[in-house]
Amino acid sequence: MAMNILTILQNEYMRDFILARAKTYGKYTGLPSEWIPTIIEILTNMSYDSELAIKAVQKEFPQLINTSSEYHEKLRKYRIRKVEQIAERINPFLKNGTVLDFGGQTTDLLEALINKNERISQGFVNGINKDEIIQNESEKIAFTEQISLSETTLGTKSVDTIIVSLVLHHMNVQEREKLINHFTKILKKKGILILIEDTFSETRVQRECDSITDMFLNKFSFEEKMQLLSFLDWQGNRLTRPHPSVPLHYTFKSIEGWCQLFKTFGFNLTNEQFFCNVDEDSIDLIPPKAFMVFRLN
Numbered sequence: 094m095a096m097n098i099l100t101i102l103q104n105e106y107m108r109d110f111i112l113a114r115a116k117t118y119g120k121y122t123g124l125p126s127e128w129i130p131t132i133i134e135i136l137t138n139m140s141y142d143s144e145l146a147i148k149a150v151q152k153e154f155p156q157l158i159n160t161s162s163e164y165h166e167k168l169r170k171y172r173i174r175k176v177e178q179i180a181e182r183i184n185p186f187l188k189n190g191t192v193l194d195f196g197g198q199t200t201d202l203l204e205a206l207i208n209k210n211e212r213i214s215q216g217f218v219n220g221i222n223k224d225e226i227i228q229n230e231s232e233k234i235a236f237t238e239q240i241s242l243s244e245t246t247l248g249t250k251s252v253d254t255i256i257v258s259l260v261l262h263h264m265n266v267q268e269r270e271k272l273i274n275h276f277t278k279i280l281k282k283k284g285i286l287i288l289i290e291d292t293f294s295e296t297r298v299q300r301e302c303d304s305i306t307d308m309f310l311n312k313f314s315f316e317e318k319m320q321l322l323s324f325l326d327w328q329g330n331r332l333t334r335p336h337p338s339v340p341l342h343y344t345f346k347s348i349e350g351w352c353q354l355f356k357t358f359g360f361n362l363t364n365e366q367f368f369c370n371v372d373e374d375s376i377d378l379i380p381p382k383a384f385m386v387f388r389l390n
């Protein structure tokens with residue numbers, strides 16, 4: 094039987110975390126804080142069926158699915174700020190030459206990077222839903238078709254930097270391994286891969302985190318953290334920013350797990366940051382998230 098994503102709301106501690114995290118998230122993304130208790134209450138009461146629960150929440154707050162609503166206007170503004178910040182963060186790690194934003198779906202990140210960095214000669218973007226791709230304005234950006242879920246049409250050793258932001262936990266484990274293998278083929282020698290993931294460290298003690306992230310890191314077991322990441326993924330892609338076409342596989346890994354996986358494909362970690370505080374300068378990586386940079390041997 095398929096996992097019921099809402100079951101964890103029956104656990105008081107997990108529900109408290111979800112409520113607190115939703116308030117922080119809402120503060121930056123525009124989700125009104127006064128909606129949050131009602132949303133969580135509906136989801137908890139209807140946790141036996143997530144599809145029915147979403148419909149009930151949308152009935153109560155139709156602005157969630159009305160793309161002309163004030164809420165969606167705030168979401169669009171949040172996206173603009175987020176992309177600007179993430180581009181600032183990524184820029185120092187880019188190699189000169191070509192960049193692939195794998196699963197980028199829109200061209201906004203590449204546009205922001207190209208505006209900042211004239212040493213980018215060409216940007217490629219792809220996504221599983223071609224109809225949803227927002228057309229680019231830059232001649233330097235091309236949409237690249239996918240041959241399959243784990244293969245692009247890009248040629249051998251044609252890419253200098255690959256960005257994979259919040260994509261890999263949306264893939265099943267077999268497809269994902271095929272994809273990482275594909276990355277090793279299209280990336281040039283010493284090419285860079287930037288991975289952004291919802292994750293946490295299994296071994297490191299994280300100090301000076303905000304109280305919500307501290308709760309996440311210290312109150313819950315590994316298994317519970319994975320369940321919470323899955324819930325947040327469902328909430329983000331089905332409820333607060335509905336993207337029904339994004340596949341939800343919940344194949345999260347810890348930071349150490351990602352390093353181990355990429356190592357088996359010949360990548361070495363060169364930089365890693367876990368974000369455990371959110372403020373005006375870090376709204377692009379609302380915790381728990383990590384930014385990892387790998388170099389292909």
Ligand SMILES: C[S@@+](CC[C@H](N)C(=O)[O-])C[C@H]1O[C@@H](n2cnc3c(N)ncnc32)[C@H](O)[C@@H]1O
Nearest residue numbers: 196197198220221222242243258259260263339
């Ligand atoms: C949460 S969104 C992240 C989008 C963007 N990278 C960002 O950080 O804002 C997940 C994206 O993963 C993409 N995706 C999931 N599986 C994919 C696959 N096998 N191939 C290409 N894109 C995929 C979806 O199209 C979706 O755009």
